[in-house]
Amino acid sequence: KNEVEQSPQNLTAQEGEFITINCSYSVGISALHWLQQHPGGGIVSLFMLSSGKKKHGRLIATINIQEKHSSLHITASHPRDSAVYICAVDVQFYFGTGTSLTVIP
Amino acid sequence: NAGVTQTPKFQVLKTGQSMTLQCAQDMNHEYMSWYRQDPGMGLRLIHYSVGAGITDQGEVPNGYNVSRSTTEDFPLRLLSAAPSQTSVYFCASSSYSPPYEQYFGPGTRLTVT
Secondary structure: OOOEEEEOOEEEEEOOOOEEEEEEEOOOOOOEEEEEEOOOOOEEEEEEEOOEEEEEOOEEEEEEOOOOEEEEEEOOOOHHHOEEEEEEEOOOOEEOOOEEEEEEO | OOOEEEEOOEEEEOOOOOEEEEEEEOOOOOEEEEEEEEOOOEEEEEEEEEEOOEEEEOOOOOOEEEOOOOOOEOOEEEOOOOHHHOEEEEEEEEOOOOOOOEEEOOOEEEEEO
16 A cells, blocks of 8 residues: 555656656645655755645646645756655655656756 | 754664664754665655654654654664665654655665675
């Protein structure tokens, strides 16, 4: 049983492409988090959202509470976006297994 | 602010040895947690704490102990290391009230031989 499902597991894109990573969850939540983990291991928080949409630069995160679904979009992808993107829900944090993104120049 | 610090960064243990992974945060966060990350498994919660003197088990607590004597520190103890505990360990902290943003330490890569 996995409370958080991410897709795709792996994604390769050409530089400049628009990228979408999806996250579906089965538990009630207070907030959903998108995290980024670079090779070398450090984890940083990209977004925390409980409704609607947030945007930071080329990254956009949306959430649909009724459908229990969130998406992370990267516009004009760049090789430096290559990382593992992890969806996590609520304070005690159920995690998705991550989406490994590689952006090719 | 240093954020969340973890020591050591790397550790090799022999089966049966014990050790403590240190975690400290300087953001006055109530909530602290330990996760392990294994290939293909994602992050899994080992133990967590919602404040000094309060700890509870997560998804995979067996073989680990924690204590929370201060708000700042949340050490993780491996009682008798086993090869199955080879993993990368992350400590994290957050406020226990919205907006719940979580901050992660840099991780400890542990190998048990």
